[in-house]
Amino acid sequence: MSTAVMKAPSVRDDQAGSNAAAWRTDPVAQAFWLLRIGFTVAPILFGLDKFAHWLVDWDRYLAPEFADVLPWTTHELMYAVGAIEIVAGLVVAVRPRFGGYLVAAWLGGIIVNLLMQADYYDIALRDFGLMLGALTLARLASAFRAGLTQA
Numbered sequence: 817m818s819t820a821v822m823k824a825p826s827v828r829d830d831q832a833g834s835n836a837a838a839w840r841t842d843p844v845a846q847a848f849w850l851l852r853i854g855f856t857v858a859p860i861l862f863g864l865d866k867f868a869h870w871l872v873d874w875d876r877y878l879a880p881e882f883a884d885v886l887p888w889t890t891h892e893l894m895y896a897v898g899a900i901e902i903v904a905g906l907v908v909a910v911r912p913r914f915g916g917y918l919v920a921a922w923l924g925g926i927i928v929n930l931l932m933q934a935d936y937y938d939i940a941l942r943d944f945g946l947m948l949g950a951l952t953l954a955r956l957a958s959a960f961r962a963g964l965t966q967a
Contacts, residue, residue, distance in 0.1 A: 866898025916954025
């Protein structure tokens, strides 16, 4: 009994950049770019909102265990969180292979923080799905050769 490994067709390495039309039809390339754009824009926007609080009062999501041991107020910590998220989004834009793992690790920390509060299991589950997406981005980025328009 033999097992066959299926390889998805995609524009990579030798074909990348030489056939612009293939980027429009290759589902692997499309998935990579959707994740790259999403994980660039979302962390930057959420990071900026840590300063503005337009979407939500982010301070309430910090577990008291963290707030109690750190020397800053919850609000000041959210500024640091916002800055880190903005940087993470920029890293994804420039280096998606590394940035995907960075965002996944950050989301892992957010999940731990949310589980410590016992009130936000639904948000922790959503962030787990986002973490899987960030890991998928990092893996897809490794399939593309380094270059200006690729990973």
